Amino acid sequence: MRQADYRTIKITRRGRVLTLTLDRPAALNAVDAVMHEELARVFADAGNDPDSDIVVLTGAGRAFCAGGDIDWMQDAIDRPENFETTVAEAKRIVFSLLDCEKPTIARINGPAVGLGATLALFCDIGIAAETAYLADPHVSVGMVAGDGGAVIWPQLIGFARAKELLFTGDRIGAQRASDIGLINRAVPAAELDAAVDAFADRLAGGATKAIRWTKVTVNIALKQLAHSMMDTGLAYEALTNAGADHRERVRAFRERAAAPRAAS
Structure with a gap:
């Protein structure tokens, strides 16, 4: 893999462990058009990378990924024909994650929201800082969770x-997420790196082919399910992209974000 091929995803290595870091920290790693296109190919590239056996996905700064960038959402409202590209890329993101034979570990360092939660949950293992949370609030902006959340x-x-x-878009804290099986474990934030590194090293030191092909076997059911649902979910998401509910909620969100804050 070449860093020159990616503008919004940072590529680093530690032995046979490849780390992909969503790198828009000022925007809480919200996904814009550039990052979405890069996400649609980065997991295939990682799967073909000859110098790694394990893939870690994380976010720069204080968030894992805040979901869709609000300005990108507005652009999709203004130019709905562009959403066709988004739909095609969304399918590639999910299926490339499922097709990647290498174990993938989500290092959930902060909020994982919307598409960010989808990315984290489609990884094979999720390890989160106790201060992190997950949520899929597509409904909060008047959209269907068609990009993989419903799967x-x-x-x-x-x-x-x-x-x-x-249905609510409510947040679920990392510890609660771990307790009910949404992720594998929650650890104190200061221990996140050590926990992720230890698990990645354990897998890297294991029987590589046996681990990979166990993943391939387990993922057959998930791939079948995703194939049966993704087109429908993304079609409904495209319909809601053109709907009044979505347009009004995005307008309100942008107005709140632009409003000056009162002095403390």
């Missing part, structure tokens, strides 16, 4: 809990 949340925590969280 993965029910598989991890069951339909009842998943529907509650997807």
